[in-house]
Amino acid sequence: MFNASIEDAAQSIPPAFWYSLLTLIVSYHVFAPLCSTVKQRSWVLTTISSATMSLSSLPLFIHFVGSRGDLRGIRSTYWTESINRFFQAYLVADLLMGVIYYRRKVNLLTGWIHHSIYILVVEYACRMGWSHLFSLSSVMEVPTFILAIASLNPRFRSDVIFALSFFATRIILHLFLCASMVVSRHDVTNDSYGPGVIMACIFPLHAFWFYGCLKGFAKRAKSGKPQPVKQGSTSGFISPRARSWTLPRRRGSLRQAIRGWDRFELRKTAGRFGDVQRRLRASLPAAREQVYAYVGLEKPPSAEPHQTGAVQVEVSL
Secondary structure, eight states, X not given: OHHHHHHHHHHHSOXXXXXXXXXXXXXXXXXXXXXXXXXXXXXXXXXXXXXXXXXXXXXXXXXXXXXXXXXXXXXXXXXXXXXXXXXXXXXXXXXXXXXXXXXXXXXXXXIIIHHHXXXXXXXXXXXXXXXXXXXXXXXXXXXXXXXXXXXHOGGGOOHHHHHHHHIIIIIIIHHHHHXXXXXXHHHHSTTOOHHHHHHHHHHHXXXXXXXXXXXXXXXXXXXXXXXXXXXXXXXXXXXXXXXXXXXXXXXXXXXXXXXXXXXXIIHHHHHHHHHHHHHHHHHHHHHHHHHXXXXXXXXXXXXOHHHHHHHHHHHHO
């Protein structure tokens, strides 16, 4: 009975899901060897999925903009449901490949919880006949594609473009779609608040991510430091900022050289000179008394007459 229930569940899953899952797994094994780091390999499936979802949503988005935000002209079709199943297959494939190949990159919040929730959201949208709404909302995958392609190749990274696309799609468009789904619920969702509530629940996560993006901008602007000039640079021009960066380094190197020279040379010499000086000063009082007594310029104290004799005997000897 349990095996029969599994077979029934497998048969109830549309073929588009299985085709998409197989395609994504094969695509990963084709493109992953071209990546040099685990981080890059973890973004392969996300790049494919975000590019596919963004391009697939463009016809619906153009129609939505052309109709001035009217959702009544968009309907669910086999194409929109296939796109939904593709995204669902991506979520499953990303978890499967993550467990096998890049487990450290699949964290709890943005990995297991995020993917599991969206698998259920896609399933709910398809079963309720709202696959066109999810396909239209997939235009919000544009910033994901920008982030993914930059993770594969840092030369394509642009924080400004990512922030602008994120703000335009996942903040402004998200709010507008949420309001449209609520206002047009009678003609679009049969008076159901389901899509509007789902969009409203997802928005705080997008707002939190955008806040983190802005916080990163502020942090980098506050702690930005000029890059040091490379030693092998052949250019004769040095900017004032670069010069201000190199001068302290030169001063520091000079200080270290002087300290090293002082530590290993001057201090030894000064120590030897000080030792000789101390010995000389210690011997001067006795020698002065002997010389003065011998010459007769200074008489020894009367309280110690025996010293004179001792000195005279010592000198006469």
